[in-house]
Amino acid sequence: xxxxxxxxxxxxxxxxxxxxxxxxxxxxxxxxxxxxxxxxxxxxxxxxxxxxxxxxxxxxxxxxxxxxxxxxxxxxxxxxxxxxxxxxxxxxxxxxxxxxxxxxxxxxxxxxxxxxxxxxxxxxxxxxxxxxxxxxxxxxxxxxxxxxxxxxxxxxxxxxxxxxxxxxxxxxxxxxxxxxxxxxxxxxxxxxxxxxxxxxxxxxxxxxxxxxxxxxxxxxxxxxxxxxxxxxxxxxxxxxxxxxxxxxxxxxxxxxxxxxxxxxxxxxxxxxxxxxxxxxxxxxxxxxxxxxxxxxxxxxxxxxxxxxxxxxxxxxxxxxxxxxxxxxxxxxxxxxxxxxxxxxxxxxxxxxxxxxxxxxxxxxxxxxxxxxxxxxxxxxxxxxxxxxxxxxxxxxxxxxxxxxxxxxxxxxxxxxxxxxxxxxxxxxxxxxxxxxx
Numbered sequence: 450x451x452x453x454x455x456x457x458x459x460x461x462x463x464x465x466x467x468x469x470x471x472x473x474x475x476x477x478x479x480x481x482x483x484x485x486x487x488x489x490x491x492x493x494x495x496x497x498x499x500x501x502x503x504x505x506x507x508x509x510x511x512x513x514x515x516x517x518x519x520x521x522x523x524x525x526x527x528x529x530x531x532x533x534x535x536x537x538x539x540x541x542x543x544x545x546x547x548x549x550x551x552x553x554x555x556x557x558x559x560x561x562x563x564x565x566x567x568x569x570x571x572x573x574x575x576x577x578x579x580x581x582x583x584x585x586x587x588x589x590x591x592x593x594x595x596x597x598x599x600x601x602x603x604x605x606x607x608x609x610x611x612x613x614x615x616x617x618x619x620x621x622x623x624x625x626x627x628x629x630x631x632x633x634x635x636x637x638x639x640x641x642x643x644x645x646x647x648x649x650x651x652x653x654x655x656x657x658x659x660x661x662x663x664x665x666x667x668x669x670x671x672x673x674x675x676x677x678x679x680x681x682x683x684x685x686x687x688x689x690x691x692x693x694x695x696x697x698x699x700x701x702x703x704x705x706x707x708x709x710x711x712x713x714x715x716x717x718x719x720x721x722x723x724x725x726x727x728x729x730x731x732x733x734x735x736x737x738x739x740x741x742x743x744x745x746x747x748x749x750x751x752x753x754x755x756x757x758x759x760x761x762x763x764x765x766x767x768x769x770x771x772x773x774x775x776x777x778x779x780x781x782x783x784x785x786x787x788x789x790x791x792x793x794x795x796x797x798x799x800x801x802x803x804x805x806x807x808x809x810x811x812x813x814x815x816x817x818x819x820x821x822x823x824x825x826x827x828x829x830x831x832x833x834x835x836x837x838x839x840x841x842x843x844x845x846x847x848x849x850x851x852x853x854x855x856x857x858x859x860x861x862x863x864x865x866x867x868x869x870x871x872x873x874x875x876x877x878x879x880x881x882x883x884x885x886x
Contacts, residue, residue: 490528492535493803495520495790496555498548498566498576499591501540504672504698507728508568508782512590513538514775515786516565529794530801541567543671545575552576556583562803563588565789568697568782569671570594570641580605584805586812588792590785591752593723594640595648595883598830599873604809607831609792609817609824610785611753613645613694614868614883616722619837619861620692621652623748629689629717630660635667635679635703636694642668645694645722647885663688669699676703680710690718696752700724701732705742713744723752725842727780730851738850747842749855754781754821757848758838758858767820777850788819824863830873834863 497516499509520534528534537559539551548567555561564580564587567573573592580587580603587606589597593613597606624632632650636642650662665686667679680703683691695703700721713719725747733742756768756778767787771779796812797803813828824835840858848854876883 490532492533493529493563493797494535494537494559494561495793496552496559496561496564496566497536497538497786498541498551498555498564499538500543500568500572501538503543504702505543505568505696506698507732508591508697508726508780509540511728511780511782512566512568512786514771515590515779515783515788516790518771518774518783519787519790523790523794529797530803534790537561541569541572543569543572545572548572548576549579552579552587553583556585561585563793563808565590565786565793567592570597570644571639571671573597574601574640577601577603577606586805586809588789590789591782592641593752594644595868596640596644598832599868599877599883600880602830602877604831605805607812607826609789609819609826609833609835611835611837611866612832613641613722614648615835615861615863615866616750616753616837617645617648617650617885618652618866619750619839620649620720620722620748621656622861623839623859624649624653624690624692624718624720625656627690627718631663631687631689632660632692633663633666633683633686633688633690634692634694635669635676635683636692637671637696637699638668639671642694643886644883646692647883649692649720649722651885672699674702676706680707680712684710684712684715688716690720691716693719693721693724695721696723696726697728698732701729704729704733708742708744713747718746718748720748720839722750723781725749725855726752726782727756727778727851730853731777734851734853739846739852741844741852743842743853745842745844748839749842750837750839751855752781753835753837754784754819755838755840755855755858756784757854758840759821759860761821764821778848784820788817788824791819792817827867827870829870830877832867832873834867836860836863837866 499512501509541548568591570592589608595612595614634646799811800807816825838858840855843856845854
């Protein structure tokens, strides 16, 4: 693992280029810059709202990490329109009311020019309706319910990454090639979980008509803590395979409890869209990161990005730089928050203004790069054409700190897994639920 840059060194590098970074809690209260014309230029303010506490705090921290890394780099290379970038973060605590309040605070009290964030789809769905009132754009590098850019859509919201329709389609392709017929689910009982399971089985059934959606399913509340009764219920039903959209600390807790019952030996296969993002591997590592509780053979998408893939020089160099700053492998949310900051930069520089409507127009069909992938926005719903990776777990002692890897990763092409635009527009116009609900 690369040697971590000290906090003082990181702050110094940011401050020397006028970043004015304010982080909660990573870089709290920091605002530095040289006394010259650069420092005197009015900063462009980017407000981030993430879940920095609770069972998915690692996902919120990752969004903060990625955005700050991008801000540092942008300021080191002259800023945006020769103006420094300034960042401030708020914690929504996975609470919809807090999410709305923090969104308003960043714009009305702090003066954010642009917004990014949200890990929890339920929180995002509560905050998106206030964007027209605030007249501020929001880029979402994590929350994945399709409703955000369909039923709840307004012109201010963009998602520069995949949603669970796309990840469900990618998983359906893989699952259709497996011998398993009886499928069930254990997932969080809110919009993200419902959409994730529905989209997955919808695509699986389209490709393999003889699969069975079992009536026995498990829908614990978000952050339930105890999954024992759900695990027992599923095992008694004897499914061939299980799909789980549990994520963050919920998935970690579920896995630990499920192992006590031999869950992964008794079920033919387990597929998880986001449960085994990199935070899960760290949380499930043992003996100083030399061993892991993660079973081999679990399929996962790491919520859309795995640091070891693709094996391009660009991605390798970015991962190395990230690890030199933070001392850990980059999470998918760090990857996508980093990409969101550069997408903002590209759109703003194209129109040479931070005027919201102009930046929206520039971004609607924009092609852009992340460290791992080339992507493109779709004008009609501000969704993103992007590849979705799936691989399976394998022991790997060379992966210091997690002792596991995702291997045999297959990228589903963005054009093949994005929801047809005519379906999105029809559903939005008729206000009908998606076909998988």
